[in-house]
Amino acid sequence: MMVTAPQLRQVLDDVLAGHRLTEEEAVRLLKTRGRGVWEIAAAADELRERKAGDVVTYVRNQNINVTSLCVNACGFCGFSRKPGDADAYHHGEAVVREKARTAHERNVTEVCTVSGLHPEFDAQSYIDIYSWIRDEAPRAHIHASNPMEVAYAARQSGISTREVLAAMQAAGLGTLCGTAAEILVDDVRKVICPEKIDTAAWVRIIREAHGLGIRSTATIMYGHCESEADRARHLAILRDIQDETGGFTEFVPLSFVHPNTPLYRAGLARPGATGREDLLMFAVARLFLDNFDHIQASWVKLGTKMAQVALLAGADDLGGTMFEESISREAGARDTDYLDPAEMRRMVGDLGRTLRQRTTTYSILQD
Numbered sequence: 360m361m362v363t364a365p366q367l368r369q370v371l372d373d374v375l376a377g378h379r380l381t382e383e384e385a386v387r388l389l390k391t392r393g394r395g396v397w398e399i400a401a402a403a404d405e406l407r408e409r410k411a412g413d414v415v416t417y418v419r420n421q422n423i424n425v426t427s428l429c430v431n432a433c434g435f436c437g438f439s440r441k442p443g444d445a446d447a448y449h450h451g452e453a454v455v456r457e458k459a460r461t462a463h464e465r466n467v468t469e470v471c472t473v474s475g476l477h478p479e480f481d482a483q484s485y486i487d488i489y490s491w492i493r494d495e496a497p498r499a500h501i502h503a504s505n506p507m508e509v510a511y512a513a514r515q516s517g518i519s520t521r522e523v524l525a526a527m528q529a530a531g532l533g534t535l536c537g538t539a540a541e542i543l544v545d546d547v548r549k550v551i552c553p554e555k556i557d558t559a560a561w562v563r564i565i566r567e568a569h570g571l572g573i574r575s576t577a578t579i580m581y582g583h584c585e586s587e588a589d590r591a592r593h594l595a596i597l598r599d600i601q602d603e604t605g606g607f608t609e610f611v612p613l614s615f616v617h618p619n620t621p622l623y624r625a626g627l628a629r630p631g632a633t634g635r636e637d638l639l640m641f642a643v644a645r646l647f648l649d650n651f652d653h654i655q656a657s658w659v660k661l662g663t664k665m666a667q668v669a670l671l672a673g674a675d676d677l678g679g680t681m682f683e684e685s686i687s688r689e690a691g692a693r694d695t696d697y698l699d700p701a702e703m704r705r706m707v708g709d710l711g712r713t714l715r716q717r718t719t720t721y722s723i724l725q726d
């Protein structure tokens with residue numbers, strides 16, 4: 360059932376007065392069309408202003424893509440390759456060290472690793488990679504792996520996921536990527552990523568990480584074959600975890616980049632979210648996730664213009680400068696390589712707001 364204009368105004372007034380949105384209300388907001396979309400965005404913008412002020416943050420980071428080889432074959436992924444594929448790659452110690460050294464020279468504060476699940480990787484493989492990065496870029500925070508990689512490492516090494524996390528932490532892991540969440544609804548996961556860990560495992564591993572003091576991001580990948588109810592369910596799961604652990608640093612909506620993905624080519628997904636859906640994803644997230652301080656607009660997924668608009672709909676962070684990015688590029692996104700802080704400053708200044716550099720965990724740094 361759609362909400363009428365007076366009902367919409369009432370629910371937005373209630374949220375601004377402290378009402379916690381229900382999942383059902385979130386579904387209705389996510390289904391809004393017409394002028395109501397702007398009202399929802401305006402309410403989210405007001406909450407953003409109260410929580411984060413007029414500062415928009417970014418992190419100076421670099422991705423190290425270690426390998427494109429992956430035992431899984433997620434339908435939305437244009438990045439993974441199988442052994443024997445001509446363009447598959449796997450970077451060993453020398454290359455990873457070299458990339459980490461470059462990151463160090465660039466003064467990045469955060470190094471991220473993004474990789475497929477290499478057929479021969481086990482827990483020690485990840486530990487080695489973090490150790491090499493820590494050696495070469497000792498000042499950088501290592502933001503790496505995700506619950507799927509933790510589960511894979513545990514399975515390959517015959518140990519528990521908690522043991523993997525503890526070993527990763529000892530090797531230098533600072534925060535865990537909250538990716539592999541996609542949509543935390545198993546019926547959707549069966550379509551888009553049948554070999555990935557299920558919802559319960561994702562939630563368990565995130566809780567374990569937070570319990571060990573390893574904070575993480577929280578993500579959603581939307582705009583493929585999920586419904587508004589699936590998105591709302593996903594948000595509710597994240598809000599519940601955050602109530603319990605407080606371990607999420609931010610929420611990052613990832614708009615599905617469709618062109619080169621098997622899911623889209625097989626006709627199982629629509630061609631990404633529309634602008635209305637993007638706007639509502641940010642706005643409803645800001646309104647619903649009352650226990651999250653930060654919402655990140657990923658310029659890699661949205662493009663810089665839509666990312667700027669997301670800053671008017673609840674977002675307060677632009678993510679990373681991203682010196683090396685290939686996940687979205689392989690899936691068909693453009694302009695994914697590097698966003699200069701000067702360009703971010705132009706985007707943010709145009710909104711009358713102020714750009715500040717932050718650490719991974721949102722301490723503000725002097726420019």
Ligand code: SF4
Nearest residue numbers: 429431433436439475
């Ligand atoms: S999304 Fe990750 S796990 Fe899935 S196929 Fe791509 S690289 Fe592999």
